[in-house]
Amino acid sequence: MQDGSTRVTAHGGSERPNVARLFDYYLGGAHNFAVDREVAEETIKKFPVAEMARTIRSFSRRVVRLCVEEHGIRQFLDLGSGIPTAGNVHEAAQSIDPSCSVVYVDHDPVTVAHARTMLRDNLNAAIVHSDIADVGAVLRHPETRRLIDFTRPTAVLMVGILPYVVDEPAGVVARYRAALCEDSVLALTHLTRDVEPQLVQQLVELADDMGSALVPRSKQDVEEFLCGLRLLEPGLVLAAHWRADGELPGASAEADSSTYGAVGLV
Template sequence: MEEGASWVPSQIDWNQPSVARIYDYALGGAHNFEADRRAQDAALEVFPHLNDAAKANRAFLHRALRFCLDQGIRQFLDLGSGIPTVGNVHEVVQEIDPASRVVYVDHDPVAVTHARSMLTASPRVVILGEDIRAPHTILEHPDTLRLIDFQQPTALLLVGMLHYVNDAGSPRRLLRDYQARMAPGSYLVASHLTSDLPEMRAAAPFFDDSRNPMTLRSRTEIENLLADFDLIDPGVVHTVEWRPETPPGDHPERAACYAAVARQR
């Protein structure tokens, strides 16, 4: 059934889990394969709150988007955007201001194919099939330049993505490459899975066979990654603690992910 679906590109490796499709499964989506479900289900055996953590990450994104809109941001570069689901970035921001513009970037073929099929009638939204570790290609892409004016403030979204850039990939330098094109008053929205939680450390190896294995980092390490930006209050906190609309509960650490919004200097 999956193989015949219109959203499945022919080049897909069915046996290799994908970050985008695992996240889709965790959020209750339908664009995932057996290998993705198997990896997530195995991780859930050691960390039963993992799906809740994914939903908390999504809720943080929505709150952060509304914050950026409140600051006057109307253009968004979403790196590692994943498979479009209900409440995706363009739906949230264009509900508030239909003139908002969004460039999605992902290199998962399912994410790109599905997004392109959804976005055919959206002139202010585009998906690039590129790797986020190629900033020059993304920043100079004609579709990026068509929708984003880098002379104006932009929101750079790296939600649940920096832990897929290992230390050899120099994540802080990668951030600087993007930051160099951002106008003053731009914002970075980021979240990152943490090594501070034993259950997350136990779950991480189940994703080692995916296209992008994880590099978990501590809160201090994440703060260091963001040191070239000015953190917005409350700083680097668990996703459920970043300006929550309801009390975060007794165990915010179960969100397994730190989050922050920071301003370009």
């Protein structure tokens, strides 16, 4: 990216490609800039990153429906949410029951600014500006405390975020799990090199170019994160196939094989 491609934006600072806005573009959202679209289109030519984004978002929607319709859960904590764009958690949950409350968490100030604008008229949804690894700060935040009562069943979603947790990800998962009462749900996806190592290496290099560390992990590694949970069928599998029920998002075989997914009861 040439220096001349930056400009001042409404959210302050220089406009540079942003991971959350790239994800928004891949999902067909409108919260992205020309510089994001340029990078996204270049990336799409190289590998199926848009299909991978849709695979993850489809998994998230299925989990939300399961929580609301089958488990009676009305509270959601979406960690590392990015911009709550097309098919987001609050829309999926509140379309079934408008009383559902959703707290998004993200550490990127640009993402948080976008999200606050989008959510300003929704009293049952908010975003917390925090690093998800600072579990105490997330759980004690006034917006979290306003919208989530952890004495009641809650769904914690870690969809696509754990590869960005470089240090002690199992400990981070365990601390959120410890905050949940019985019959709560913890759902996660995780990037893996197990099936498509060359494709995933390209993603790692792309993230590095944008200043982010991305750590794929094996199925055995991810199983450690799920220790102590009662996994719902079909257990830890490729996210594209977790209770897909004909809803596979038309991704390529490569995209389908890059991410594990699982849902567990506390």
